[in-house]
Amino acid sequence: MQARTGGQIIVDTLCALGADLAFCVAGESYLEVLDAAVDRPELRLIPCRQEGGAAFMAEAHGKLTGKPGICLVTRGPGACNAAIGVHTAFQDSTPMILLVGQVARDQRDREAFQEIDFRQMFGPVAKWAAQIDDAARIPEYLVRAWRTALSGRPGPVVLALPEDMLRERAVTRDPAGPPVIPVPHPAIPDVRRLAGTLAQAQRPMVIVGGGGWSDDACAALARMTEAWQVPAACSFRRQDILDNTHPCYAGDLGTGPNPALLERVREADLLLVLGARLGEITTQGYALVQPPFPSVPLIHIHVDAEELGRVYQPQLAIQAGPATLLRALSELTPGGAEQRRGWVEQVRQNYLDWQVPGGAKGDLDLGACFTWLRDRLAADAIVTNDAGNFSGWGHRFLRYRRPGRQLAPTNGAMGYAVPAAVAAKIARPERDVVCMVGDGGFLMTGQELATAMHAGAAPVILVFNNGMYGTIRMHQEMRFPGRVSATTLTNPDFAALARSYGALGLTVSRTDEFAPAIEEALAAGHAAVIELRMDPEVITTRTTLSALRAKAEASKS
Incomplete structure (x- = not known):
């Protein structure tokens, strides 16, 4: 050597x-x-x-x-x-x-x-x-x-x-290949205890999340929820773990979740948490599931022993990876499935009802736009999402599948989505990659559009422009109604900025302009930016700034 x-x-x-x-x-x-x-x-x-x-x-x-x-x-x-x-x-x-x-x-x-x-x-x-x-x-x-x-x-x-x-x-020797990663396997008595508890439950709920989910593990989860007739909710920004078209998919426990889903979690008589840490966002500020002793029986499965009992004290803690746990559970006969079928159908219907947008607000109805996009995107599409209230339209109305992916920061880092979309399109050039980013986040890392052009990557970047840091403005109106400070922004013409990089730049101000812009962007063959000029009043998928302000003022009077 x-x-x-x-x-x-x-x-x-x-x-x-x-x-x-x-x-x-x-x-x-x-x-x-x-x-x-x-x-x-x-x-x-x-x-x-x-x-x-x-x-x-x-x-x-x-x-x-x-x-x-x-x-x-x-x-x-x-x-x-x-x-x-x-x-x-x-x-x-x-x-x-x-x-x-x-x-x-x-x-x-x-x-x-x-x-x-x-x-x-x-x-x-x-x-x-x-x-x-x-x-x-x-x-x-x-x-x-x-x-x-x-x-x-x-x-x-x-x-x-x-x-x-x-x-x-x-003088050194190169490794022969990547190291074999050990994965803990569950003890058979623990799996049998889990199965027995699940068989007795009338209203169980699976909450899945965390990292390390392979396509095979996700497929095994789909089979398990179907066989055992258990609804499954995903933790914050882990919606791609269970195919959202699956009859047992219940929705996501993130920011602005379906109120009906929160009620179903409260009604559950068993929580089976697989891979998720049960962090602050997923538990709605630790209020949906209260630490350290939850009011509902909790079975927690996590690959890392340090996460088990760290915040919540479960009835049963199992150190195992998702794939190994699901493999072991698949060898046991599902119990009580028929008695839970109605529960699963009810939870699923709550999710489908939540997928229907409310009445249009302003010239650009984002609910209508994203229900259209939901049906337009291929099953293997990759969607990257940034931090901000605008992300709720993707969380609520899009559907994520495998091998399609949802790439979004659970730590709420602004500026993530554009670089993530560039990386995704470089790694998977044959797949559609759509980025969702606010005007604030885009101006933090939007210069990576130059990286996309240099690398020949062609993501479609949707810039939600409402001229403000929307999430912080929302909280201002809720706590200090009418007192706006440091959240108003002055923005460039995002479409013109994109064209200066050599990318496609389009502007959408009305609902009927959205679909043609998406089609043009997907067919462009290089990076594309679509600026969505939003009504600043439309602050979330459910409410307006005026409504928030009025509610806050009424509570203070």
Whole structure:
């Protein structure tokens, strides 16, 4: 074996592990890695326009593929920009590896140019943060990073790469392939106890969520809910786990959920939580299911033992991955299915009723637009969503399937959707990719439209323009009616801005303009931006700013 530079070992090891795509903003602190990538074209580098966008792309790639998304950034400011993607990967349970250039080893602890101790910086928001000081140990660190990102509850790993280490030469052996990831299997007595409890339940509800769901596991969930006749709700922004056309799909427990679904959860006599953490949004501020002792029997299944009993004390806790639990349950005879059929039909009808939009408000009826889009999109379409009230139209009216995907940040990071859409279209160019983003979020990372044009990616980006930070404005009107502060925005002509990048730029102000614009955008062959000029009054799928203000003023009088 010949000696190689640290930069060459990094690239060769990533290729051996199965990485084929990495998102980056070039920096002098890791030039050896960039140079080594020239000789390994099977690892495609996507140059991005800001490290936050690059990290969001890597996170979305991890969600979409199930293997760690790779991001490379330079030290100091570059790493600080990328931190938002690491936090997103952590809260969203997404496998990701962030490689950060670092100052030379002999300059450490002098506050050298752009120096940061990345182990301290990323410690709270990464599963593991380390620095590689010996080129000979690069394969060891990268294999461990890959394994850590995928094991248990998936998440991000951060590795700092001192620039002199990357120049150092060493003799190493590449891994034979990606490591085998151990998955805990449920104990048979626990599965039998689960089955017995479920068989006795009259009104059970399954709540699914978390990371690590393969297409096979999702298919097994569909079979299980059908066989046992149990309705299944998805946790916040995990609507793609169960095909939304499935007769047992009940809807999502996110922001602005179906009130009827919340009532059904309260009526349930058993909650079977599979993969979800039962976080703040899913539990509606921990009020729908109250910690630490829920009023309804709770069976909690999670791949990570640390999540079991962390917030809620379940009647039965099982450490297992979704696929292994469903496989074990499939070997038992479903009990009590017929007695629950009416319950399932009732819950499903509540969901279907919620899919019907209310009366049109203004010239652009987004309810009508998105019910049309629901039927237009292919079953394998990928939808990326940003943070903001506008996202409710996609949550409520679209239907998500497998292998179609919903890519959206459960940590509520603005600016996620555009980079995620670019990454999704690069990874899955044959599939439709539609992005939903507000005017605020677009101007945080919309420059990644340049990345889309450079990479030949063709997402369709819907920009919801209401001239304000809508979610914060909503809360202002609810708490301080009529007192608007720091939420009004001045925006560019988004369609013209898109055309300046070479993308298709369209503007939609009326309902009848929406469908033709979507068709033109999907057929464009390159990135497209459709600006949806909203009535600022239409603040959610259910209410208006005026109604919120009047309600708040009435409560104060």
